[in-house]
Amino acid sequence: MIEIKKLTKQADNKLILRGVDLSIKKGETVAILGPNGAGKSTLLKVLATLIKPTSGLIKINGLDLKKDHIEIKKLLGYLPHSSLLYDHYSPLENLVFFGNIYGVNNVEQKASKLVKEVGLSFFLNEPVKNFSRGMIQRIAIARAIIHDPEILLLDEPHTGLDQGAISILNNVILSMKEKGATTLMVTHDFKQAAEICDRIIIVKNGRIVDDFKIENRNLGFVSEKYGLQMEGVS
Numbered sequence: 542m543i544e545i546k547k548l549t550k551q552a553d554n555k556l557i558l559r560g561v562d563l564s565i566k567k568g569e570t571v572a573i574l575g576p577n578g579a580g581k582s583t584l585l586k587v588l589a590t591l592i593k594p595t596s597g598l599i600k601i602n603g604l605d606l607k608k609d610h611i612e613i614k615k616l617l618g619y620l621p622h623s624s625l626l627y628d629h630y631s632p633l634e635n636l637v638f639f640g641n642i643y644g645v646n647n648v649e650q651k652a653s654k655l656v657k658e659v660g661l662s663f664f665l666n667e668p669v670k671n672f673s674r675g676m677i678q679r680i681a682i683a684r685a686i687i688h689d690p691e692i693l694l695l696d697e698p699h700t701g702l703d704q705g706a707i708s709i710l711n712n713v714i715l716s717m718k719e720k721g722a723t724t725l726m727v728t729h730d731f732k733q734a735a736e737i738c739d740r741i742i743i744v745k746n747g748r749i750v751d752d753f754k755i756e757n758r759n760l761g762f763v764s765e766k767y768g769l770q771m772e773g774v775s
């Protein structure tokens with residue numbers, strides 16, 4: 542459960558988030574859509590405890606983000622724009638490293654299982670620096686879920702992925718949902734949002750301007766609702 546009240550974020554005299562109120566239930570899969578510069582990644586970074594809010598209240602599973610950020614961090618799996626991987630480490634070494642930070646049991650076994658799941662078993666021991674962008678994204682996804690987080694925060698997760706990897710990622714998100722995980726996903730990919738999300742939030746100019754449920758993977762409905770909000774925006 543994520544509860545956000547009157548959240549603002551200011552940086553360099555610029556009000557990036559202008560009073561965000563949002564409540565997300567356990568198990569929901571939510572897409573955050575919006576134009577470039579709307580504040581989507583900033584919202585995700587605040588939730589990921591990477592940057593501090595200027596004002597407002599955030600509670601995650603009843604914990605206060607200001608006071609309990611160390612406890613909250615353990616609940617989160619965050620996939621940022623940059624992969625956060627170590628270039629000279631192999632996928633296995635990277636996953637074991639991050640798994641150890643979270644105190645994952647049987648970490649080697651878990652790491653090699655995940656490398657397989659994201660389709661990179663052939664490259665298990667090759668340094669990540671030799672990898673393509675899509676391959677790095679696959680490992681970054683595995684890194685974000687190595688500790689079985691309850692809440693997934695994904696920033697443009699489908700970017701750079703081929704069709705096979707998109708299916709892998711969507712299956713990861715859906716199987717985490719079956720286990721009760723909550724996902725918040727910033728994306729420009731309406732098709733994928735309609736494919737795997739049950740709710741859409743549209744952010745414009747630091748505010749939530751629409752928030753609706755979708756059923757039956759209705760891409761047309763998402764595009765129509767988005768178009769309505771973007772009328773007159775170049």
Ligand SMILES: Nc1ncnc2c1ncn2[C@@H]1O[C@H](COP(=O)(O)OP(=O)(O)OP(=O)(O)O)[C@@H](O)[C@H]1O
Nearest residue numbers: 552553555557575576577578579580581582583584
């Ligand atoms: N640390 C910062 N200092 C000053 N301005 C910032 C900072 N971080 C973000 N901004 C500005 O805040 C606005 C929102 O940025 P943000 O990255 O959240 O947008 P976004 O909706 O994720 O955009 P995109 O779709 O392009 O990724 C942008 O105008 C950006 O330049």
